[in-house]
Amino acid sequence: MAAREYGQYCGVTRALELIGERWALLLVRDLLVGPRRYGELAAGLPRIPTNVLAARLKELQAAGIVRRAPRSRVIVYELTPYGRELEPVVLALGAWGFKAMGDPRAEQVVTPDSMTMALRTAFRPDAAALLPATAYAARIGPAALLVRVDGAALTVGRGDGPADLAFTAGPGIRQVISGEVTPGHAIDTGVVEVLHGRPDLLDRFAATFHLAA
Missing domain, CATH: 3.30.1050.10 (SCP2 sterol-binding domain)
Incomplete structure (x- = not known):
């Protein structure tokens, strides 16, 4: 699981401990589209440092949100059923954030x-x-x-x-x-x-x- 702990016994707190680290929810977002190889995940998040990508994937795997799976002789990362339960959360966050997007930089x-x-x-x-x-x-x-x-x-x-x-x-x-x-x-x-x-x-x-x- 992610290293940060908030010291509160609360569902929201636990969710943040699992997916609240920087980049974690964006990895979930991209994996909701479909399984991705490590390099594809890196290409989809151009600013993510490689050490952070590796750390977030390990944390998400340890939390039971993401798993590694063989696909046509390559290894891909995919969401577990538990991870896919985040889809309505991600869609709702996207709708909420849309209101504050403004013009692109x-x-x-x-x-x-x-x-x-x-x-x-x-x-x-x-x-x-x-x-x-x-x-x-x-x-x-x-x-x-x-x-x-x-x-x-x-x-x-x-x-x-x-x-x-x-x-x-x-x-x-x-x-x-x-x-x-x-x-x-x-x-x-x-x-x-x-x-x-x-x-x-x-x-x-x-x-x-x-x-x-």
Whole structure:
């Protein structure tokens, strides 16, 4: 377990002792997307020192949150069932933090896993269930994602593929998700560039993925 102890007998205290060390919850965030090799975890958190990455993984394993598993002759890290119970906590924290994000700083990056979890956080299954199935090829910064919405089901994967709407955007896509700018205005001002497909489908995207700022 993590070295820090707070000396209180409390569930919140215990949770912080297990996942409250720096970088721990971001490792959980990325592993909620899927199993990752050590190098993939390091690449997804460019600023994490290698000694800290190794220490956090050991602590999360000792706590029963993460485990090592063989996959196609390589070792990957994955969440245990106990670790996966953190998903609603991570999604709720993402929604809460979204309100205070503001504009991105120059040194801040978007990663495929962070954007995947952002979309999962913003997903509105109640609204999506009323809309036709739609596939989006979204390139947001360096993150290329294929986003499929079919009723109340959402799947997000890396890479390109057949899509009803393909678009590229920077971190300003936050303004579309928050409703600060309309999809039409986002296209007109270059916040979003439609690569192919019907531009009006960005309205459907905004209805499907929404978080109030």
